[in-house]
Amino acid sequence: MFRRLPTILAAQFLCAVALAAPVKTPHVEAELIAERTAFEPGRTATVALRLKIADHWHTYWKNPGDSGLPTRIKWTLPESVGAGEIQWPHPGKLPLGPLMNYGYSGEVLHLVEIATPATLRPGDTLPLKARAEWLVCKDVCIPESAELELVLTAGADNGQPDPRWADAFRQAREALPAPLANWSAEAGLNGRDLTIRLQPPAGTRAPASSLTFFPERENLVEAAAPQLLTRDGEGYRLAVKLMEPVPQDLGAITGVLVADRDWPGLASRKAVQVSAKVGGALPPAKANADAELGGSLLLALVFALVGGAILNLMPCVFPVLGIKVMGFIEHAHGERRLRRMQGLLFAAGVLVSFWVLAGVMLALRAGGAQLGWGFQRQSPAFVACLAALFFVLALNLLGVFEMGLRVQSLAGNVSVRNMRFDAFSSGVLACLVATPCTAPFMGAAVGFTLAQPAWASVLVFTALAIGMALPVVLLSYFPHALALLPRPGKWMETFKQAMAFPLLATVIWLAWVLGAQAGNDAVLALFAGLLLIGIAAWIYGRWAHSGSLWRQAAPALLAVAGLAVAWPTHLVAPGAIAAPRAGELPWQPWSREKVAELRAKGAPVFVDFTAAWCITCQVNKRLALNDAAVVKRFAELGVTPLKADWTNMDPKITEALAEFGRNAVPVYVLYSADKNAAPKLLPEVLTSSIVLDELNRLPKASVAVANPVTR
C-alpha cells in the first residue's frame, strides 16, 4: 500500500498543461489533435482526445463493464463555440478474473465535433481547452487527468487532412459503430435470457462467425457471461445473459455489435450500432438454405447423416452390426422381399430409438435439465446392466445357451413375425449401444441441436438415424453386395463364436468404467453378479428344454439375483486426479475459475474434456497426449493441462461443453497466451503430430512463460 501511495498521489495531481506537445502521465500520453489543418468558420471541425496507453494498461468505454470508469472531457471553450459528445470507438473485452470490462488498450482516439462560429475570418485562431480525466487500469487502477489545449486556425475552406494524424483518424472512424441500415433488429426476453435477432435486407448475407454485443446501459448485461451466436435464416441470433434483476422498464436494448469481419456493404467496418425493441420470446429460428454458411441446418443434417454412418464403424456398434450382417447371411436364401423388409424394419428400429432419444432429450431440455449424448453411461446402474446384457449376448454367441428364436433362425425356419421383431429389435439394440460413441461429426451436430428449436433437433436426430441404418438398408436392397460376403456354411458358427470376444472386451471396458464411477467394490459386485447370470444361462442352455417348470424358473431367479448383486449402490466422488506419473502430462482439475485465472495471467491452457467411459478419449490420451514429445512441448511452452472429467454427471462441465456447441466428449480446447484470442478446438481424434502442430502454432509470446503456472 504505502509503496504505491506516492505514485497514486503523483498521478492524481498530475495535470500538466499542453500547448502542442502531448501530456505524459505515468501510464498514458494524452493530447488534443485536429483532423484537418484548418476549419471553415460556421461549420464543424473534428478534433480528438488521443490517448496512447502504456502496454498492458487499459482505459474504458462509455459503459465500462463490471468496474472502471469512462474517460471524460470537460471543455473550456470560447463563447459561441460548442463541443459535441464523445464519439466512442467500439471497445474490446477486457477479462479480469470473474469480471469483464469494456475498454481500450494501445492507442485510442475519442472524436469530438466542434461547432465553430461563423464570425471568424480566415487566419483567425480558435483556442480550445479541455480537462481530460480517465481511469487507467492494469491489476490496479489509477485515475489520471491532463489539462490540454489545442489551437484551431480558420481557413477559407477546411484545409487538408493533417498528415501526422490522417491514419489515426481514419482508423478511429473505422472503429466507430456504423448505423446498420435496412437491417431489422428485435429482441426476445425469456427470464434472464435476451436473444437479439438481426435480419439483413433481402439479398444480403451475414457472414460473420463471431459477434460480441456491448450494451450501452450499465448493470444490465452479465458482462462476463458468454454470448451464444446462432444463425437465423440469413441473419443472426445472439443470446445474451442479463443480470438479475432484469429491469422492468426494458423497452429496448441498444449497444454496439462487433463482428470478426466487415459488415456487408460497410467496408472496413466491424462495429455497428443496434437498437432492438424488447418483446417476449422469439419465434423459432429459420433454417438456412445455404449449405455454405456455417451452422446452417442443412449442414448439420449432412454431418448427422455422415456421423450416423460412421457410427457403424465404432467399436461399440460393430459387434451388433456383425450380428445383423450375420442375420442377413442366414436369410440370404430367403425371398428378396423379406430381406428388404428386414432392412427397412432395422431402419425403423433405429429411427424409433433415435426419436425416443430425441423426445427424452427435448423433454429434459424443456425441463431445464442438462443432457448430453452418452449420458446413460453416467449412470452406474445403466453401465452394470449393459455389462450384463453384453455378457449374456457373448454367452449366447459362444453357444452356452441358445434362444429358441436363434435355433429356428439357424434352421431357416423362422416365422415371418419373429423375423420382423428380430430386425426391429436389432435396430433398437444398435442404437442403445451406440450412445457412448461420439463419431467425429456427431458431437458438433448434436451440439447444434441444443441451440435449435425442437423440430430442428428431431430432424437432426432423424438424419443421424438414417445415416446409421443406411449401410444395412443398402445391403438389404443390393444383394450383389451381399454376394461379396462368404456363402453360408459351417464358418458361420465359427464367426458367431468369434463375435463373442468383442462383446466380452466391451464387458471388460464397461467394468472399468464402472470402477471409475463407483469404485472397486462395484466391480467385484458386477463380476459376482455376472457369475450368477452365467450360471443361470448355463442351466437354461443345458436343461431348460427338459420341460420342468422348476428348471425354467431357476435360471430366471438366478439371473435376477445376479442383477441385484451387480447393481451398484453408491458413487465415488469424482474430480480426484491421481498424482502425475512420470512421462505423463501434469494434469490439474478443470474449473471455470482456474481457466479464467490462468488466462488472466497470460498462461496458455489446454483443456481435456474427457470421461472414463469414452474410448476415444482414452486412446487419444495414450497415443497423443502422453506422447513423450507432446509432454516435453507442453512443459517448454508452459501450457497448463487441465482435465475436465465428465465421468459422473458434472453440470458445470456440461455447461462448458454446451458453450462450445458440444454435448459429448472428447473435446480438446487450446487457449493461447493472448487473453483476447478465441480458444482453438482440436479434432476429436488426435495424433501427436496434430497436437504438436497446434502447440507450435501458439503465438510466440507464450514461449516466454518458462514453467507452467501453478497455484
Add this chain to the structure above:
Amino acid sequence: MKQLLALAVFAALPASALANAVVGQPAPAFTEKDLSGKTVSLADYKGKVVVVEWNNPNCPFVEKHYTKSGNLPALQKKYGQDVVWLAVNSTNPSHQDYMSNEKLSGYMKANNAAPAAYLVDADGSMGRAYGAKTTPHMYVIDRDGKLLYNGAIDDKRGTNPDEIKTAKNYVVSALGELKDGKPVSTPTSAPYGCSVKY
C-alpha cells in the same frame, strides 16, 4: 465442419463465476473471519439491519471515500448504533493490492473508520456469492435477512472527493427510507470503482 465449429466457439471462457445477490431475495449467507480472527456470520445479525461495504484501501475510489473525505468512516460512525456495518476485503493474497490484517487495522484506525467488523475474504467466496464487482460495492440487508439494496455508494461516479457533497448517497437514502417504513426508491444501481481483485 470448420465453419460449424467456428460458430460453436462463440466466446472465450472467462465466464462469470459470480453469483449475484438479488434485491428482494434472502442475502447470501456467509461466515468469514474478521481482522482479529473472530468468526462472523450473517446469521449472527438476525433482527438487525446490515450494511456490507466492499473495501480495498489501495483503490482510488475507496480512497475517495476514506483518506480524501472521511465519508465512509463518518457514515459507519453515524449509523453504528442502528445498523451493523461490515467492511469486506476480497483481495486475492497474490495481488499487489493485498494487505495483511495488521496493515488493514492500521489503515482503518488511521482513517477513524469504525465498521462493526472488517471481514477478510481472501478466497473471494463471499465476494463471489454476493457478486461484488467493485470497491466500493454496497449492500443493505434488512432485519429479516432480505437484500434491500445492491449497487454503488452514490451517483457521482468518479474519484474526485469534491463530488461527495453533491452526490446522492444510495445507502443513506435506503437506510432513511427503511427507517421511515417506506420502500427503497433505488434498490439497485450500477456499482462503480476498481474491480474487486479476486
